Amino acid sequence: MKLHLNGRELTVDEALAEKRLIEYLREELDLTGAKNACDIGACGACTILIDDEPLKICLKRVKDVAGHRLLTIEGLAEPDGTLHPLQQAFVDAGAIQCGFCTPGMVLTAHAFLRKNPTPTREQIRTAIGHNLCRCTGYQQIIDAIAAAAVAYRDRETANGLVSPPS
Ligand code: FES
Ligand code: FES
Structure with a gap:
């Protein structure tokens, strides 16, 4: 089974197909950004992007996302660790306290x-x-997302990541 995770293709052992996706990411891959908080699909702390759309993954199995593109918070920053402008905006605006909601919040805002x-x-x-x-x-949080929007207009449009207004 193949997963496309944070820009890399991953081959997953079929024995892990039924494993809960949140546990697979956190326990097998050490990607602990997505949090398992409510465990009933209600809080959004487990949100990652699947094919560019936010999805709460606490109720999903690994097999549910086979062949899809996954982005976790670990894939948002630059490879050298430089924060994405949206992450930096959260820091600058003081939009993070305990941080439990932050990865899911940032990815939802990114999409x-x-x-x-x-x-x-x-x-x-x-x-x-x-x-x-x-x-x-x-x-x-709203301040941070509003501030980061400028970067999406300036930077991601230039990179072809945002469709220019028609
Ligand atoms: S952990 Fe709360 S929605 Fe998934
Ligand atoms: S739950 Fe959002 S910062 Fe604590």
């Missing part, structure tokens, strides 16, 4: 900003509506 790099605050609020944060009160 959103790639589609809409000129969002209103209300659109941002709606976009992160399925990712719960118990610490920040959301304002700093």
